[in-house]
Amino acid sequence: MSWLSFRTLTGKSVAVALIVGMLSAAPAVAAERGSVTNLPLPRFVSMKASEGNVRRGPSLSHRIDWVYKRRNMPLQITAEHGHWRRVQDRDGAGGWVHYSLLSGVRTAIVEVDLLNLHARPDPASPVNAQLSLGVVAELRQCQSEWCELSAGGYRGWARKGAYWGVQPNDVFE
Incomplete structure (x- = not known):
């Protein structure tokens, strides 16, 4: 594990992270949780x-x-x-x-001029609609590289990165 992975950890967590880090090949990263809801932050x-x-x-x-x-x-x-x-x-x-x-x-705001909404999470699939810059759409589900969005009665899939409101690693149904 690199030194950077320990900078956010404090107290007893450091010792535990050191042991876990030595036993596993993947680096241990402490996910921050909200003190009130215990939900992930951000x-x-x-x-x-x-x-x-x-x-x-x-x-x-x-x-x-x-x-x-x-x-x-x-x-x-x-x-x-x-x-x-x-x-x-x-x-x-x-x-x-x-x-x-x-x-x-979950919603997202479109950050490109015309965002194509595809019928499936595939760039070769037909385009159902296009969303203009600044449109707020509901995020219906997200896969590793694509999310299904819904706005103005239209629904379709768009690659992550052209709208704000989802992390690159977010996956949900």
């Missing part, structure tokens, strides 16, 4: 509400920096504190949002 969610205040800190007493005004917009949770989640949008801007404004429904 992770993607979407805005449940059509409007949500983004605050400087995790409480109502903190100043509102801006307001998100796009329902279903994908956001990435980077931290948790009580009923608050620190989120980040595709531009890297973020702050603290109350958890009740967020949904576990």
Whole structure:
């Protein structure tokens, strides 16, 4: 194992990682988990509400920096504190949002001019539709290189990398 894999570990975890690393060929990497939900960090969610205040800190007493005004917009949770989640949008801007404004429904925002939605996860398959830059689509499922998206009554598969809201290694149904 390389030294870099130990830099994020502290205390007793280091000794355990050293032993595990010596016994296995694959490097041991500690997955960060939320202190409140025990879900992975970072992770993607979407805005449940059509409007949500983004605050400087995790409480109502903190100043509102801006307001998100796009329902279903994908956001990435980077931290948790009580009923608050620190989120980040595709531009890297973020702050603290109350958890009740967020949904576990996965969405993505198109980052190319025209994104082809294929009938199957195969570039040779027919194109069902094209999504314009900035369209927010629901992520229905993801495989290693492709995700199935749904927007405006259209559904199809697109390669990862042309939209924001999914990690390269995300796989789910």
